[in-house]
Amino acid sequence: MRRSMLFLPGNNPNMLINGNCLGSDAIIFDLEDAVAPDQKDAARILVRNTMKYMDFRGCEIIVRINSIDTPYWKQDLDEIMPHRPGLILVPKTCSAADVLEADAYMTQVEEKLGMEKNTVGLMPLIETALGVENAFSIASATKRVKALFLGAEDLTADLQCKRTKESREIEYARTRLVVAARAAGVDVYDTPFTDVNDDEGIQVDAALAKALGFTGKASISPRHVEVINAVFSPTQKEVDYAYEVLEAIALAKEQGKGAISLYGKMIDAPIVNRAKQTIAMAEALGMERGM
Amino acid sequence: MEIKKLASAGTMESSDAYVEIEPATGLEITLESVVSQQFGDSIRQVVRDVLTEQGVENAKIRVVDRGALECVIRARVETAIVRGGN
Amino acid sequence: MSKLVNSIREAIQLAGLKDGMTVSFHHHLRNGDFVLNMVMEEVANLGIKDITVNASSLFDTHLPLQGHIANGVVTGICANYISAPLGRAISQGILEKPVQFRTHGGRPSDICTGNTPIDVAFIAAPTSDPMGNCSGKYGKSACGSLGYAYADAMHAKKVVIITDNLVPYPLMDFSIPEIYVDYVVNVDAIGNPKGIVSGTTQITRDPVGLVMAQHAVKVIENSGLLKDGFSFQTGAGGASLAAAKFLKDVMLEKGIQGSFGLGGITGYLVDMLHAGCFKSLMDVQCFDLKAVESLRTNPNHQEISAMQYASPAFKSAVVDSLDVVILGATEIDTDFNVNVHTDSNGYIMGGSGGHSDTAAGAKLSMIIAPMFRARLPIVTDHVNCISTPGKDIDVLVTQGGIAVNPKNVELTKNLKDAGLPIIDIHELKEKTERITGKPKVIAKGDRVVAEVISRNGGILDKIYNVPSF
Numbered sequence: 001m002r003r004s005m006l007f008l009p010g011n012n013p014n015m016l017i018n019g020n021c022l023g024s025d026a027i028i029f030d031l032e033d034a035v036a037p038d039q040k041d042a043a044r045i046l047v048r049n050t051m052k053y054m055d056f057r058g059c060e061i062i063v064r065i066n067s068i069d070t071p072y073w074k075q076d077l078d079e080i081m082p083h084r085p086g087l088i089l090v091p092k093t094c095s096a097a098d099v100l101e102a103d104a105y106m107t108q109v110e111e112k113l114g115m116e117k118n119t120v121g122l123m124p125l126i127e128t129a130l131g132v133e134n135a136f137s138i139a140s141a142t143k144r145v146k147a148l149f150l151g152a153e154d155l156t157a158d159l160q161c162k163r164t165k166e167s168r169e170i171e172y173a174r175t176r177l178v179v180a181a182r183a184a185g186v187d188v189y190d191t192p193f194t195d196v197n198d199d200e201g202i203q204v205d206a207a208l209a210k211a212l213g214f215t216g217k218a219s220i221s222p223r224h225v226e227v228i229n230a231v232f233s234p235t236q237k238e239v240d241y242a243y244e245v246l247e248a249i250a251l252a253k254e255q256g257k258g259a260i261s262l263y264g265k266m267i268d269a270p271i272v273n274r275a276k277q278t279i280a281m282a283e284a285l286g287m288e289r290g291m
Numbered sequence: 292m293e294i295k296k297l298a299s300a301g302t303m304e305s306s307d308a309y310v311e312i313e314p315a316t317g318l319e320i321t322l323e324s325v326v327s328q329q330f331g332d333s334i335r336q337v338v339r340d341v342l343t344e345q346g347v348e349n350a351k352i353r354v355v356d357r358g359a360l361e362c363v364i365r366a367r368v369e370t371a372i373v374r375g376g377n
Numbered sequence: 378m379s380k381l382v383n384s385i386r387e388a389i390q391l392a393g394l395k396d397g398m399t400v401s402f403h404h405h406l407r408n409g410d411f412v413l414n415m416v417m418e419e420v421a422n423l424g425i426k427d428i429t430v431n432a433s434s435l436f437d438t439h440l441p442l443q444g445h446i447a448n449g450v451v452t453g454i455c456a457n458y459i460s461a462p463l464g465r466a467i468s469q470g471i472l473e474k475p476v477q478f479r480t481h482g483g484r485p486s487d488i489c490t491g492n493t494p495i496d497v498a499f500i501a502a503p504t505s506d507p508m509g510n511c512s513g514k515y516g517k518s519a520c521g522s523l524g525y526a527y528a529d530a531m532h533a534k535k536v537v538i539i540t541d542n543l544v545p546y547p548l549m550d551f552s553i554p555e556i557y558v559d560y561v562v563n564v565d566a567i568g569n570p571k572g573i574v575s576g577t578t579q580i581t582r583d584p585v586g587l588v589m590a591q592h593a594v595k596v597i598e599n600s601g602l603l604k605d606g607f608s609f610q611t612g613a614g615g616a617s618l619a620a621a622k623f624l625k626d627v628m629l630e631k632g633i634q635g636s637f638g639l640g641g642i643t644g645y646l647v648d649m650l651h652a653g654c655f656k657s658l659m660d661v662q663c664f665d666l667k668a669v670e671s672l673r674t675n676p677n678h679q680e681i682s683a684m685q686y687a688s689p690a691f692k693s694a695v696v697d698s699l700d701v702v703i704l705g706a707t708e709i710d711t712d713f714n715v716n717v718h719t720d721s722n723g724y725i726m727g728g729s730g731g732h733s734d735t736a737a738g739a740k741l742s743m744i745i746a747p748m749f750r751a752r753l754p755i756v757t758d759h760v761n762c763i764s765t766p767g768k769d770i771d772v773l774v775t776q777g778g779i780a781v782n783p784k785n786v787e788l789t790k791n792l793k794d795a796g797l798p799i800i801d802i803h804e805l806k807e808k809t810e811r812i813t814g815k816p817k818v819i820a821k822g823d824r825v826v827a828e829v830i831s832r833n834g835g836i837l838d839k840i841y842n843v844p845s846f
Contacts, residue, residue, distance in 0.1 A: 013363040014306040017812070018585050021748075021776035041373060042300050046366040053362035055811065196582075199626070222584040226591060286796070305751055326752050328722055329816030358751020361814060 001284050002026045003232035004225045005062060005189060005218045009034035010043035016050045020059035022222040023229065028062045031076050032091050040072050044079050051083035060086040062123070067092040068101055081109045081120055087146060092154070093124035094131045099141035106144065118144050123189075127151030128158045132173045135180030147187035147215065150177050153194070163194075165201055167208070178213040187215040196221040206231040236290045239282040242275035243289050294350040298375035301359075301367035308359040310371040315351035318342060324356035337361055341368040350375070380561045381507050385539065386419045388560045389497070392535035394420065397427045398496035401488075401533060403526040404434035404458075405501070405513055405662060409572025412501040412539050414441050415564070421450045429453030431495060433484060433525040433683070434730065436460045438572065446471050455493060457481050457728050464725030467826055470842040476725075476827035478718065478840075481661070482687025482694060482734035483832040485528035490690055492834075498533035500526045500553065501567045505540035509558025510551035513663075514673040516542030518568045521642075521663025521672045523552045527682035530557040541567045552680055575665045580622050580645075581615030585776045589745050590619035592774045592797065593703060594627055599795040600741050600788060602700045603628070607635035609655075610735055611703040613643050613664045616745050620703055621645040628654045639686070639695055640702075640731065642668040642678075650677065659695050661686040661731075687734035689833050696731075696738025704732055706744045706773075708760045711802050713767030713782050715744060716760035718829060721753045723761055723819055723843045725827060733765035734832050741771050741788075748777040748809045753816055756780075756806040761819070763838040764829060773802065780805050820844055 006024035008015045010031045019027040029050070035043040051061060063085045065076035069092070077088065090102050102122060110117055122144040126132055132155070139148050152170045156163040163169065174190070181188035190209035193202045202224045209217050210231050217228045234242070245267055252260040252267075260267050282288075297313040320338055324331055338354060352371070356364065382388045394400065400420070402413045413432065418441070420428060426449050430442065433456070440462050445451040455477040459467065467476055479487065487493040502511035503518040513523040518541055530536050530553045538553075543563040581587060593616075597603050609624070611617040622645060628635065635655045638646040642660045644667030650658050657677045663669045671678045687696050707727070708716040715736075720726045736742040746755045755775065771788065773780040778800030781789045793799050800808070822842030831837040 012304075013359060014304065015584065017306065017360055017363070018776060022584050022588055023591075042366070042370045045370050045373075046363065049362040049366040049369075053365075054360075222587050326721070326816070328819045330752060330814060332817075333814060358753070360752060360812065 001281050002060065002187070002189070003216045004228040005216065006222060006225055007034070007064075007192065007218060007220050010047045011035050011039050013046065016046065017054065020056040023225040024059070024219065024222070025216070025229070026060040026062050026086065027056070028064055028089060028218065030064045031072070032064050032066050040066065044072075044076055048079040048083060051080070051085065062087045062089055064089040064091060064125070068098055073102075074105055077105060077109050081106065081115075082113055085120060087121040087123045089123045089125050089149060091125045091151070092127060092131070093138055094128050095134045096137040096141035099124055099138055099145060103142045103144050121146035123147045123149050125149045125151050126173070126177060127154035129155070132176055135177050136183055139180050139184035139186050145184070145186055147189060148177050148181045149189045149218070150174060150191045152191035165195065165198070167205065174209070174212055174214075182213065188213070190214040190217040192218045192220045193224060194220060196223055199227070202227050203231070233285060234278045234281055234287070236287070238278055239287055240290050242278035242282070245271060245275035246279070292346050292372060292376040294347060294372070294375040295377075296375055298371050300370035300374060303355060303357060305357050306359055306363065307357055308364050308367045309355040309357075310367045311353045312371040312375040313351050314349065316349055318348065319351045321353045322356065323354070325358050326356070333361070334364060337364055338368055341365050341372070345369065345372045347372055379507065380509055380558060382560050382562055385415055385562055385564070386423065388537045388562050389416070389419055389423060391560060392497040392537060394425055394497050396425055399429040399431055399453075399494065401431040401495040401498045401529045402433070403500060403523065403529065404432060404436065405520040405523055405525060406518065406568040406573045408436040408438045409568040409570060410436065410438055410501065411566060411568050412499060413439055416499045416539075417442065417445050417450065421445055421448070426450055427452045429455065431455040431493060433481070434458035434728070435463055437462050439463060443471060455479065455484070457484055458730045459725055459728055461720070461724070461726040464727070468719070468724040468840070468843045469845065470822070470824060470826055472826065475825045475839070478728050478827055478829045480687065480729045480734045480832040481525070481683050481731040482689055482696070483830060483834070485682070485684040486688045486690030486832075487834075488528040488532050489684065489688075495529055495533035497535045497537060498526075498529035499537050499539055500530060502538045502540045502553070503567065504542040504544055504548060505538045505561055506544055506546040506548040506555075507561055508546055508555040509536070509538045509553070509561050510546070510548040510555045511538050511540065512548060512550060512552045514550065514552075514669065516540070518542070518566065518570055518573060519669050520573050521669035522660045522680045524661035524681055524686060525683045526553060528684055535559045537562060539564060539567055541565060574663060574669055580619040583615060585747050586616035587619055588776045589616045589747065589774050590623055592779055593620040593743060593745050594623040595795065595797055596743060596772055596774060596779060596792060597624060597701055597741070598627060599791050599797065600701070601791065602741055603633060605634050607633060608637045608639065608698060608700045609635065610638065610640040610699060610701070610739070611646075612705055613641060614705055617703050617705070618643065618645050620745065621649065625649045625652060625654055639699055640735070642672070644668060647671040647678070650675070659686070687731050687738070687832070694738065696735050699735060699739040701741045701743065702735040702739040703743050703745055704736060706746045706755065708757050709744055709746065709755060709770070709773055710757050710760045710767070711806060713770040713773070713802070714760050714763045715765040715767070715770055716762045717764045718762045718827075719840060721819070723821060723841070725840060729764045729829070733769065736765045736769040737832060742769060743772045743774060744770060745774045748775045748805070749813045752813045754806065754809040754813050756802060756809060762829060762840050766837065773805075775805065777808055778805055
C-alpha cells in the first residue's frame with residue numbers, strides 16, 4: 001500500500017533516522033536533487049547505512065538514485081540494492097531505452113548479490129516532455145517497472161511554463177501518465193504539492209489526483225501526509241461494495257453462472273481485481289465491513 | 292586502505308558527526324561528543340571498527356559528534372576514509 | 378510627597394538594604410532585562426554582602442551574577458527557572474547554599490505566607506507615574522503582563538519601581554498600584570526590546586515536531602475535553618505552537634467555542650482568541666509583540682497575577698479550571714516523572730516555571746517530546762531530577778508513539794479506539810534504545826547545589842553538583 005510517499009534528503013541524518021515516524025506509507029531517500037554534487041558519496045553511504053542498521057518496519061523504502069546520465073547512478077545502485085529497497089526511483093526517464101539501461105545494470109547487481117531477478121522494482125520518474133510522450137513504452141519496457149511517477153517541477157521547466165497551484169499546465173501529463181500506466185498494468189503516483197503551508201491546497205490537489213486515477217501521491221512535507229493518506233484510503237462505501245463484489249463472484253461460481261451483475265452492472269475481471277485491492281487495503285488499514 | 296591526504300565528512304548539525312582524517316603513523320583517535328559521558332566508549336569502539344573494516348592502520352582521525360546515531364557515525368567515518376584514500 | 382529618587386544607588390540606600398537581606402526581581406523583560414544587573418552592580422558598589430536574590434527567573438543575560446557570587450555579594454538564589462550559562466556554573470558548585478527552585482505558583486505562595494520574606498523588591502516597569510502606578514503594556518520596553526511582580530509588590534518591605542518611561546500622574550490602566558510602592562527611579566533603559574519580546578515565532582518546520590503536534594491534537598480531540606467551554610495552555614516551543622495552530626483548525630472546523638487560553642501568551646493564542654476559539658485569554662506573561670498588543674487593546678485579554686495563575690496558597694487559581702496543558706520535558710521516566718531542571722549531563726538549564734502548577738491543575742497534562750534528542754532517549758528509568766511528579770502527568774506524545782499514564786484507564790481506551798499509536802512507556806523506552814543504544818548513567822556529585830521545592834511546599838528533589846573530570 002502506497003497512498004503517500006515522503007521525500008527525505010539523503011544527506012540529512014536528522015530527517016533520515018525519523019523517516020518511519022512521519023506517517024507515510026513509503027519514504028523516498030533522495031540521492032538526487034536534495035544532495036549537492038560534492039556530497040553524493042556521503043549521502044550514498046549514509047542512506048545505505050540507514051537502511052542497513054535501522055528498522056523501518058511498516059514503512060516501505062524507496063530510493064531516488066541519480067539519473068543515468070550522471071557518473072553516480074551505478075554506484076548508487078551498488079550500495080543501495082543489497083539492502084532491498086522496495087523500489088528504485090529513476091529520475092529523468094525519457095524513453096524505454098533509459099529503462100532498459102537501468103534495468104540491465106540492476107539485473108547485473110542482482111546477479112552479483114545472488115538475488116532473484118526483479119527483486120528490486122523500478123519506478124521511472126517522468127519529468128520531461130519526451131518522457132510524457134513515451135509514457136506507455138516506458139511503463140511497459142520491462143517487467144521490473146512497477147509504477148510511473150510524475151515529477152511536475154522539472155516537467156514544467158521543460159515545457160517552458162510556470163508551475164501553478166491550479167496545475168492546469170500538468171493536466172495533460174497527469175491524464176497521459178494515468179492512462180499509460182493503467183494500460184501497462186502498473187501503478188502511478190502523482191507529483192508533490194509544494195506549498196507546505198497551504199492546507200486547503202493539498203486537499204484539493206490530492207483529491208484531484210485520486211479522481212484522475214492515481215494510486216497515490218508523493219509529498220515533500222510530513223504535514224501533507226495525513227491528508228494524502230485520507231484521500232487515497234478507500235471509503236467505507238467502497239470497502240462494502242468490494243465485499244459485495246467478491247460475494248457475488250463466489251455465489252456465481254457456486255451456481256455455475258458465467259456472467260453476473262451487481263446493482264445492474266456487469267462484474268468483470270477489472271472490477272474484481274479492484275475489489276480485491278480495496279479489501280487488501282482496508283485490511284491493512286484495519287477497516288472492517290460496515291454492512 | 293592508505294590515507295593519502297587530509298579529508299573530512301559530515302557536518303556539525305545536530306544528529307550528525309563531523310569527521311576529519313589525515314595521514315599519520317599508527318592510529319590516533321580523538322573524540323569530542325555532546326554525549327561523551329553516555330556513549331563515548333561505544334563511539335570510540337565504532338570508529339575503530341570502521342577503520343578495521345576499511346583496512347586503515349595508519350591515520351589520525353578526529354570525530355566531532357553532535358549526537359549522531361551509530362549508523363551515522365559509521366557513515367561519516369567511512370566517507371572520510373574513502374575521501375582520504377583517493 | 379515625592380517617591381522619585383535620582384538613581385538606583387539612592388533607592389537602594391533609602392530602602393535600607395543591608396548585609397544578609399533579600400532582594401527580588403521579576404523576569405518579564407526576559408533575556409532583555411537590564412534591571413537585575415544594574416541593581417546588583419550598585420549593591421556590589423555599595424559594599425553590601427551576603428544578599429539573597431529571589432528572582433522569578435534568571436536568563437543568560439544575568440550571568441554577571443556569577444561574579445557577584447564569587448565576591449560574596451550574592452550568597453543565595455531563589456528562582457523558578459535558571460537558564461544554561463548560570464545554571465551550569467551553579468552545577469559546578471559556585472554557590473555554597475543550595476539554590477531554591479520553586480514553581481511560578483509556589484513562589485508567590487511563599488512570598489505571601491512569609492516563608493520567603495523580601496526586604497526590597499526592584500520592579501522593572503515599562504511605564505510608571507511618579508507615585509508608582511505602573512504597567513507593562515506601554516513604553517519602548519513594553520513587555521505586556523506584569524503578572525510575576527504582584528506578590529513582590531504586595532509583600533516586600535520596600536518596593537522600588539524602575540522605569541524608562543515616566544509619565545505624568547496618574548497613569549491609567551495601571552497593573553501595580555501606587556499603594557505598594559516606596560520609590561520610583563527613572564533610568565535610560567530598563568532593557569533591550571529585542572530580548573524582551575520576540576517577533577512572530579514561526580511554527581516548527583521540523584517534521585518530527587509536526588508529527589508530534591498532530592498526535593497531540595488527536596489526543597485532545599479524543600480526550601472528551603474538546604467541547605464548548607474548553608480551556609487550554611501551551612508553551613512557546615516549536616511543536617507546542619504547531620499543536621496550537623492545528624488545534625485552532627480543528628476547533629474552527631467543529632465549531633467549538635472554548636472558554637479561555639492561559640499562560641505565557643503567544644500570538645498563536647491571540648489568533649485563536651480572534652478566531653473565536655476562546656472567549657478570553659488569561660495572561661500572566663506575554664511572549665511576543667502580538668500578545669503585548671492584544672493585552673493592551675483587547676478587553677477580553679486579561680492580565681493576571683502569578684498568584685491567580687498558579688498559586689496553591691489561595692482559595693483558587695486559574696490552573697484549577699484548566700482542561701488541557703501541553704508541556705515539554707528534557708527527560709521523563711517510566712513512572713512519568715518529568716525533568717525540566719537539568720540537561721542530560723546533569724547541569725541546571727531550566728526549571729519548573731509553571732510546569733508542575735499547570736500539570737497539577739489541568740485535567741489533561743500532556744508532554745510533547747521527541748523519542749530522543751542528540752541520541753539521548755527521552756524516556757529513562759529514573760529522571761536526573763523530578764521537576765513534576767508523574768502522578769500529575771497524563772500523556773507523553775512522541776513521534777514513535779503515545780504513552781498514557783496507566784492511571785488513565787478510560788483515556789487509554791478512547792485513544793486506542795481512535796486508532797492512535799498507543800504504546801506502553803516501558804516499551805517506548807526499549808523501542809528508543811534500540812535506535813540510540815543504551816546510554817551509560819551519568820556521574821553525579823555528592824554536594825547538593827539546588828533544591829526543588831514542590832508547589833505545595835516541601836522538597837520534591839535535590840540537584841547535585843556535576844563533578845569535573
